[in-house]
Amino acid sequence: MSTLETDLERIAALATARQDEFEVLRYTLELLEDELPDPALDALVETVAAPIIAAIDCTQCAHCCRTLDVYLTPADAARLAEGLGLPVEDVIARHIDRDTAAVEEWGKLNCRPCAFLDGQLCRVYAHRPESCRIYPAFTPDFRWTLADTLAGAGACPIIYHVLDALSRRFNGDLFGV
Ligand code: SF4
Ligand code: SF4
Structure with a gap:
C-alpha cells in the first residue's frame, strides 16, 4: 500500500471536501441492503480496513487520545x-x-x-x-453506524482512508474516481 496521508490538517480538509461523497456512500449502502446484507458488508469493511490499520502508526498520531x-x-x-x-x-x-x-x-x-x-x-x-x-470500530453494523463514522472522518486518518477506499469502490462511477 502506498504511503497514506496522516497529516491531521490535511485529513480534516479532505474529509470536509468529500463530505457529500461520503454521504452518497451512506445512502448507496442503505439501498444495497438486499444485495449486500449486513454480515457481508461488515466482512468487506474489515477486509478493506485491515491494511489501512496496519499501515498507519497510531503512536505518531494519538489524536483520539487528545480529543475524544x-x-x-x-x-x-x-x-x-x-x-x-x-x-x-x-x-x-x-x-x-x-x-x-x-x-x-x-x-x-x-x-x-x-x-x-x-x-x-x-x-x-x-x-x-x-x-x-x-477505536475506531467499524463493525458490527457498519451500515447503520455509518453516520457516526462519518462524523469522525476529519479527525482520524484511519477512518478517512477506510471511507475513501469504500467510496472509490461503491461511488467510483458516479464521481469519476
Ligand atoms: S485511531 Fe485514528 S485518531 Fe486515533 S491515533 Fe489512530 S489514526 Fe490517530
Ligand atoms: S485515551 Fe485510552 S489509549 Fe489513549 S492514552 Fe488514554 S487510556 Fe491510553
Missing part, C-alpha cells in the same frame, strides 16, 4: 486500578467522571487530552479501557 471522550465500564475501572497499582476507589476519584457521562454510560475519563497520554504513547496501554482498544 473515553467512556468506561466498571471493568475498565478495575483494570486501570490494577495497572496503576491503586485502589479502584482512588482511580474513580482521580480519573473518572461519573456525573456528566451520557445517561447510558457508567463513566468517562475526566480530562482531555487523556491523563494517561505520555507524549504520543499510552502509559496504561496494557490496561487501557475497552473503548480505546476497539
Whole structure:
C-alpha cells in the first residue's frame, strides 16, 4: 500500500471536501441492503480496513487520545486500578467522571487530552479501557453506524482512508474516481 496521508490538517480538509461523497456512500449502502446484507458488508469493511490499520502508526498520531471522550465500564475501572497499582476507589476519584457521562454510560475519563497520554504513547496501554482498544470500530453494523463514522472522518486518518477506499469502490462511477 502506498504511503497514506496522516497529516491531521490535511485529513480534516479532505474529509470536509468529500463530505457529500461520503454521504452518497451512506445512502448507496442503505439501498444495497438486499444485495449486500449486513454480515457481508461488515466482512468487506474489515477486509478493506485491515491494511489501512496496519499501515498507519497510531503512536505518531494519538489524536483520539487528545480529543475524544473515553467512556468506561466498571471493568475498565478495575483494570486501570490494577495497572496503576491503586485502589479502584482512588482511580474513580482521580480519573473518572461519573456525573456528566451520557445517561447510558457508567463513566468517562475526566480530562482531555487523556491523563494517561505520555507524549504520543499510552502509559496504561496494557490496561487501557475497552473503548480505546476497539477505536475506531467499524463493525458490527457498519451500515447503520455509518453516520457516526462519518462524523469522525476529519479527525482520524484511519477512518478517512477506510471511507475513501469504500467510496472509490461503491461511488467510483458516479464521481469519476
Ligand atoms: S485511531 Fe485514528 S485518531 Fe486515533 S491515533 Fe489512530 S489514526 Fe490517530
Ligand atoms: S487510556 Fe491510553 S489509549 Fe485510552 S485515551 Fe488514554 S492514552 Fe489513549
